[in-house]
Amino acid sequence: MNREQLEHAIRAACTVSEDHELIIFGSQAILGQFPDAPPELRKSIEVDVSPKNRPEAVDKIDGALGENSPFHKTHGFYVHGVPIETAKLPKGWEKRTNMVQDYMDENNIGxxxxxxxxxxxxxxxxxxxxxxxxxxxxxxxMIDVDTLLKRLKVIDAEKEIKDRAIRWAERISR
Incomplete structure (x- = not known):
């Protein structure tokens, strides 16, 4: 997936959900901060989104734009509507998002x-x-391990799961 495809996914999901703001939280969210991210980080053909103001519309997104939908078959990628609550995210994540907005479409924001x-x-x-x-x-x-460790410490997860993640990050940084 590339940034242009992400913007297309945002436009389509905003239209289907009737919400002009989406939260992008799967791996392709990396394209918000790094539009030219390495190909290894852009392998997924799925965009995980949650409508910001109409969270109940996730099923509409899945139905119209999800896996094996006509949208998927036409464009080679699909949009997965997922409640944001399913993601474990560090406290304060809402203030750190990267806004993606197609310059041709000022109404819809990811x-x-x-x-x-x-x-x-x-x-x-x-x-x-x-x-x-x-x-x-x-x-x-693309990320700093010390900052990652700080974020892991403020994530709401079971202690053993959080500890495993922290150990992994500490080990990889050596």
Whole structure:
């Protein structure tokens, strides 16, 4: 996926949800802060979004733009409507988002989760694809490990899950 496709996904999801503001919180949120992110970070063909003002519209997004939809078949990527509450994010994430707005479309806005917040969330999930994503962010010096550790410490997660994520981040930084 690239930035142009992300902007297309935002326009489409805003139209379907009848909400002009979305929160982008899956891996493709990285395109908000790093429009030219390395290809390894842009492998996903899925954009996870939650309508900011109409959270109940996630099912409408999934139905119209989700996996195996005509939108997916036409464009080669899809939009997954997901309640933002499913993501484990550090306290204060709302103030650190990166705004994505197509210069041709001033009405629709995607608020992409900031890279350190995204990395912290992925380390809490701790799937192989998530740790590889965070490893790439660190190796490419797109995030700072000290900042990541601070974000992990203020994330609302079970202690053992949070501790595992912190240990992983400390180990990778050596």
């Amino acid at each position: 608020y992409c989760i900031e890279a350190h917040d995204l990395a912290a969330s992925k380390l809490i999930a701790f799937r192989e694809k998530d740790t590889e994503f965070v490893r790439r962010l660190i190796l490419d010096e």
